[in-house]
Amino acid sequence: MKKLGHLNRDIARVLAGMGHTDSLVIADCGLPIPDGVECIDVSLKIGTPGFFDVLDTVLADFKVERAVFASESLTQNTAVAGRAGQFAKTGVGIEYVAHEDFKRLCKHAKAVIRTGECSPYANVILHSGVIF
Template identity: 70%
Template structure:
């Protein structure tokens, strides 16, 4: 049995297969999943598991160099804005795009990890960095 890293076998598999600049999405329960993009659905109930908890567990096992957020969350979700600021303080480059542009970019993701989050615009696209 695995002792360290992400214990969800599907997430662990995706993280192990990521290369530099590949992307994954951590999404609230309302974000549409593009056709052809794998979805790992973690949603149990409204709010469970939450966006921040899932993001923290992924980032503990993933080298992130860039994060993309919907600009609309600045007006509608201060908790996600604070999460973005914390990523920036850790050296992750931030990009803000319209929610429509965000949904278009999701089409290029390796996977969408769907949470039970039910607050507006609680979504991020994470781009893989390198560990050397």
């Protein structure tokens, strides 16, 4: 049995296959999943698991170079906006785009991890960095 890293086999597989600049989405339960993009649905019920729970476990096992958030999160979800600010402190590039543009960008993701989160604009596109 795997001892370290992400235990969800689908998430671990996607993370292991990521190359530099590939993208992965962590989404609330309402974000539409584009056709042709793998959906790893970890939702159990409304609110479980939460966006931050899933984000933290992914970040523990994934090198992020850039993160994209919906600009609406700045006014509609201060918790997500606050976490975005924390990314900048660690050298991760931050970008904000309109939610409609965010949804279009999701079409290029390797996968979308769907959480049980039910707060507005609790979504992020993580672009893979390199570990060397």
